[in-house]
Every structure is written in C-alpha cells, then in structure tokens.
Amino acid sequence: MSESSIVPPLSQGWGYGVIIGIGMAFAVVMMGVTHLLRKYAHEDNNSFETYSTAGRSVGVGLTATAVISSWAWSTALLSSSTVTYSYGVGGAYWFGAGCIVQICLFALLAIQSKLKTPHAHTILEVVKVRYGTVAHIVYMALCLINNLIAVINMLLGASASISALTGMHTVASIFLLPVGVCLYTISGGLRATFVTDWAHTVALFIIVLYLALKTLTSEQLGSLHDLWEAVKAAGVQSPVDGNYNGSYLTMTSPSAVEFGILHTLGNFGLVIMDSSYWQKAYSADNAAATPGYLLGGIVYFGLPWCLGTVMGLASIALQHTPDWPTFGRAVTTAEVNSGLILPYAGMTVAGSAGAVAVVIVVFMAVTSTTSAELIAVSSIVSSDIYHTYIRPSASGKSIMVVSHLACVGFTIVSCAVSVAVYYGGGSLTWTLYFLGVITCPGMVTMPLTVLWSRQSKVAAIVSPIVGLFAGLATWLSTAYYYGGEVSVASTGLTLPCVFGTVASAGVPAVLTVILSFVFPDDEPFKWSKFNAIELIEDDSISEDSTPSVDDEKFSETSDPEHAGSAPPELASYKLKPGHIPTAGEVKYMQRMSIVAGSTAAFLFLVIWIIWPFSMYGTRFEFSESFFSGWVVVSLIWVFAGLLVVVFLPPIDGRHKIIQIIRGVTLGK
Missing domain, CATH: 1.20.1730 (Sodium/glucose cotransporter)
Structure with missing residues (x-):
C-alpha cells in the first residue's frame, strides 16, 4: 500500500x-x-419530441x-x-x-x-x-x-x-x-x-x-x-x-x-x-417551470x-x-x-x-x-x-x-x-477549481439571446471567444506568478482559478454591451421570429393525416407574424404548428x-x-x-x-400513475 x-x-x-x-x-x-x-400513457420515446422534451408536460x-x-x-x-x-x-x-x-x-x-x-x-x-x-x-x-x-x-x-x-x-x-x-x-x-x-x-x-x-x-x-x-x-x-x-x-x-x-x-x-x-x-409545463x-x-x-x-x-x-x-x-x-x-x-x-x-x-x-x-x-x-x-x-x-x-x-x-x-495528475478538486475558466465565457451572452433584443450578432460571437482566451491567459499567467511554474499543482491553486474565472466571465459581460452598440444589427431582434422553430411530428404520422382540432384552430387564428415558417434545417420533418401562447398565458408567464x-x-x-x-x-x-x-x-x-422529493412528484403525476395501473390491471 x-x-x-x-x-x-x-x-x-x-x-x-x-x-x-x-x-x-x-x-x-x-x-x-x-x-x-408507451403502452398505457401513449408516450412514445421513439418520437423526437418525446425523447428530447418529454412532451413538454412535466409538472x-x-x-x-x-x-x-x-x-x-x-x-x-x-x-x-x-x-x-x-x-x-x-x-x-x-x-x-x-x-x-x-x-x-x-x-x-x-x-x-x-x-x-x-x-x-x-x-x-x-x-x-x-x-x-x-x-x-x-x-x-x-x-x-x-x-x-x-x-x-x-x-x-x-x-x-x-x-x-x-x-x-x-x-x-x-x-x-x-x-x-x-x-x-x-x-x-x-x-x-x-x-x-x-x-x-x-x-x-x-x-x-x-x-x-x-x-x-x-x-x-x-x-x-x-x-x-x-x-x-x-x-x-x-x-x-x-x-x-x-x-x-x-x-x-x-x-x-x-x-x-x-x-x-x-x-x-x-x-x-x-x-x-x-x-x-422546455420539457416543463408552462405552469411548472x-x-x-x-x-x-x-x-x-x-x-x-x-x-x-x-x-x-x-x-x-x-x-x-x-x-x-x-x-x-x-x-x-x-x-x-x-x-x-x-x-x-x-x-x-x-x-x-x-x-x-x-x-x-x-x-x-x-x-x-x-x-x-x-x-x-x-x-x-x-x-x-x-x-x-x-x-x-x-x-x-x-x-x-x-x-x-x-x-x-x-x-x-x-x-x-x-x-x-x-x-495526467488531475483530480476532483483540480477540475472543480478549473472548470469556471472553460464554462464562463458564454454565461452572459447565452441568456441575453432570450432576454435582450439588442445583443448583436457580432457581440454574441466575438465576446465569448475573447473571454475564453482572456480567461485561459489570466489563469496560466497567474498560476506561473503564484506557483513559480505552470504545472498541475500551480494551475490548481485557488487564486489563479479565481482570476481566470473572473476574466472568463467578466470580459464577455462588458464586451457584449460595447460591441452591441458599436456593431449593432439593423434592428432589434423580434421575438416572434423564434416561432420559426416548430414542433416535430413523429414519422409514424401519415402525410395526409387530418389535423387535430387544435391544429385547425391554430391555423385559423394565429397571427402570421407570430407563426413564422420552418427553418431550412427542419424541412424534412413533418412539422406541427404547435401552440402559440394565448394572451392569458403570455400574461401569466410575464x-x-x-x-x-x-x-x-x-x-x-x-x-x-x-x-x-x-x-x-x-x-x-x-x-x-x-x-x-x-x-x-x-x-x-x-x-x-x-418530504418534497418523495411526495410531490407522485402527487403531480397521479393521473398518469392511475392510468398505467388501470392499464396493467384492467388491460385498458
């Protein structure tokens, strides 16, 4: 030993x-x-929608x-x-x-x-x-x-x-x-x-x-x-x-x-x-998120x-x-x-x-x-x-x-x-301290994609790249300063990792604001353009399937500006218009x-x-x-x-649990 x-x-x-x-x-x-x-609750994990987002109905x-x-x-x-x-x-x-x-x-x-x-x-x-x-x-x-x-x-x-x-x-x-x-x-x-x-x-x-x-x-x-x-x-x-x-x-x-x-x-x-x-x-129900x-x-x-x-x-x-x-x-x-x-x-x-x-x-x-x-x-x-x-x-x-x-x-x-x-000598503590240098460059610009309509394309692309290199340079240089060399031991010290992480997070946060105003897009982004992303139907649905009532209602009442069109990369899927939030749902989510x-x-x-x-x-x-x-x-x-984790999920899913129990015991 x-x-x-x-x-x-x-x-x-x-x-x-x-x-x-x-x-x-x-x-x-x-x-x-x-x-x-799949058998009793009709959740087919072979459908991309169910596989990737669990049907968007999780409580x-x-x-x-x-x-x-x-x-x-x-x-x-x-x-x-x-x-x-x-x-x-x-x-x-x-x-x-x-x-x-x-x-x-x-x-x-x-x-x-x-x-x-x-x-x-x-x-x-x-x-x-x-x-x-x-x-x-x-x-x-x-x-x-x-x-x-x-x-x-x-x-x-x-x-x-x-x-x-x-x-x-x-x-x-x-x-x-x-x-x-x-x-x-x-x-x-x-x-x-x-x-x-x-x-x-x-x-x-x-x-x-x-x-x-x-x-x-x-x-x-x-x-x-x-x-x-x-x-x-x-x-x-x-x-x-x-x-x-x-x-x-x-x-x-x-x-x-x-x-x-x-x-x-x-x-x-x-x-x-x-x-x-x-x-x-995405998988959570609107009321559960x-x-x-x-x-x-x-x-x-x-x-x-x-x-x-x-x-x-x-x-x-x-x-x-x-x-x-x-x-x-x-x-x-x-x-x-x-x-x-x-x-x-x-x-x-x-x-x-x-x-x-x-x-x-x-x-x-x-x-x-x-x-x-x-x-x-x-x-x-x-x-x-x-x-x-x-x-x-x-x-x-x-x-x-x-x-x-x-x-x-x-x-x-x-x-x-x-x-x-x-x-190579890495450990749990080394990766725990170091990971912020790698994970932080996009932590401001990614959320602004759905929060700030004026973040420009140039800012969104350049800021995290500059932040990543700034973080790595700061991390390695301060590791050399405090440890006398660049090694596993010195790069795992607390202060070099702190300085590197702060640089990775801080540089993009400042740079994205500056670049968004120096190199702005032609106009602020319209959130309705995100509706170009549509639900994906399972292949098993036939091409000539009759649309559901909800689909028909959507096609009749949805605002063309909000409906959007499918992006080219989704063209081969059978696309479903899906549900555009109603005025009441929008108010609730706001x-x-x-x-x-x-x-x-x-x-x-x-x-x-x-x-x-x-x-x-x-x-x-x-x-x-x-x-x-x-x-x-x-x-x-x-x-x-x-108590929360033991009882709340079964209470939320009681209807589906009952549905499965009935299916197993009664065969329906």
Missing part, C-alpha cells in the same frame, strides 16, 4: 456489484417504465426533482466535505450558496424560454435562428466542452472514492459507471431521465440523512457538544491560515470566500452552458450545507482517533484533492456500513447527473450537427439512431478523457418572470450577501448553542427536502 492509500474496507465485489448490479437493475426498471408509458414535482438531481453531483457530496475540512464551516456554506442562486435565476430563463421559444428543443437551435451558423458552431463547441468537463469532474471524484473504499481499479470504475446510465437513457430519453432522477434523489436524501445522523450520534463523537468542543480545540492545535483566530467555527475565512466566488461563477457557467438545463425547462426551478434550487441548498458541515467537521474531530482510516499519518494532499474526506468519515463512524452508504450515494449522484448530460449531448449531435449540417433530409427514425449512437460515443469519449486527466427574477435577486441578497458577510464582518465565532442550531437547521432543511 502506498502512503497515500488505505486498506479498502470493502471487497472489489462491492464496487462491481454496485456499479454493474444496481446500474443494470436501474436500466431494466427504467426500460420497463418506458414500456408502460412541478418532477421538474424540481430533476433540478436537484442535475445539481447533486458526486462532486457536491464529496467536495462540500473537503472544503469544510480545509476552511471550516464557511466551506460547506459557500458550497451551498454557490449553487442556489444560479438555479433560481434559471427559473427566469426557463419561463422566458417558454414564452419566447415555445417549440425549441435545444438552446443551440435558438442561437442558430437568432444569430446564424457561425454563432451556432461557436456555442455548440462551448456547450459540448461544458458537458465534457462536467462528466470528467464527476467521474474522477466518484471513481476515486469507489476505488478507495473497494479496491476497485480507478480506470475500471471510470469506464463502468456510465454503462447502466447509457442503457436507460437510450431506452427512455428525457422522460426516463426524469423518472430516474426521482428515484436517485429519494435514495440520495435518505443516505445523506443517514450519514449525518449516524455521525452525530456515533460513539466516537458522542454529541453536538462534543463535536463543537473537538472542532474548537482543533482550531487551537492546527489553526486555519487566514481564519479569525484560526478557528474552524467562523465564517470569517478569506479562503472560504475566495472559494465561494470561484464556485459561484463557475456554477453560473455550468448551469447556463449545460444544454440539459434548457431542455428540462418557475416554481419547479425555484423549489429545486431552494431544496438543494440543504444537501451540501448539511452533509459538508457534519462530515467535514467530524473529519477534523476524528482524524486523530484510532478508528480514522489514516491513523498514524496525516491525510495527504492527494487524498484531500480526490475528495476522500467524506468516505473516510463514513468509514470511521459506521465502518463497512458507512463505506457502503458512501459508495451507493456517490453512485446515485454520478449516474443521475450523467443521464442528463447524455441526453443533452445526444440532442446536440443528432439535431444540431447531424440533421442540420450532415444530412438535412434525414428522417426522424435516422435522427433517433444518431441520437442513440451519440449517447454511446459521448460515454466512451468522456471516459477516455477522464482516464487521460487522471493519469408575471412568473417577475416572480423568478425577484426571488433570485432576493435569495442572492440574503444568502450571498447579508447572511455570510454580516457574520464575516463581525468576526463571529460559533458558540455551542449557535453551532447546535446551525447543524439542526441544516438537518431540518434536508428532511423537508426529502
């Missing part, structure tokens, strides 16, 4: 059993669910659960404990705060997309209609890079943890983790992703509560009072550099704030440039806050006890960067059961999120690349074949690149836009400014009673979230 490894508490059979066994079980179950939906519960699942990366579970171990209570708080604002702000983008692009399938489709081919290619590249770095980050963290706990080879873990996900994603499309999101998220919340409660009631810790005492003593014995009094129990931590800035900006880029979030917005995203963001906050606080601080308290896996030596930097603090804490307080719990929760997190990434990439490859540029006359069936092949291809590519990064924007601004003000910086400025160090309240509130937050 090397000095940076431990004796695995579980056999390799556990690793293969969870990854292959549970993965395949989920695949079989989801294939069965897909079959039932609040599943939308919120999908948001939580998409955001509950294995990285979040592992890194929230790691940054708390490194910086104290501020680490877990800033991890949660760095995630909630983006999702709540995306509620505004979701409802604006429903209002202005009611028939879109991918955000890139919207970009092409507004700015043309060059912009389409630029943003396509940015989105695909974003998807790739997201999956690499998840696979590196998950595989390191599973390897440490089971002895399973890291490379085997990397390649096997996405197998089951790929199978049920191909089988069920976005609807299967929503259903598995629900199952995974319920399991995730239960295991997080188990780990937190088991830790707080373990023999090694004793009670919240004992944990507070141990962490307070650790701040005296090994003070945190920069923290007030060197304490782990204070929000006055410059390093935690630096991480918060880096994490918040990087996550803005991840959310906005991840086309899976836009697809889930805003409340779904707001509820999902608020519920999610408790996960990293609670788990990171309890497990990170418990690691500080337990690392010098005989039950700690590395007892007798210090935890190495490599172990910390690989996200092994959570697995070590779980092993310490619960032995093999704790190790099993961590393996399962990491597996659940990485697979549910990977499913969304596969759907996003497959839609980009099949619709935005294959059908738009390679074979414009392709049939719907061939588009679906390419979509399935894209799932397999992206799985192989992402695994191969993950292995290359792993052998009202929800105000609600979403106001809520996001309010949460940013409270969670990102008032709450943390009032504690930072007063140099407040947690008392025993305040610490107990802090932990208890985080536990209540997670428990309330569990």
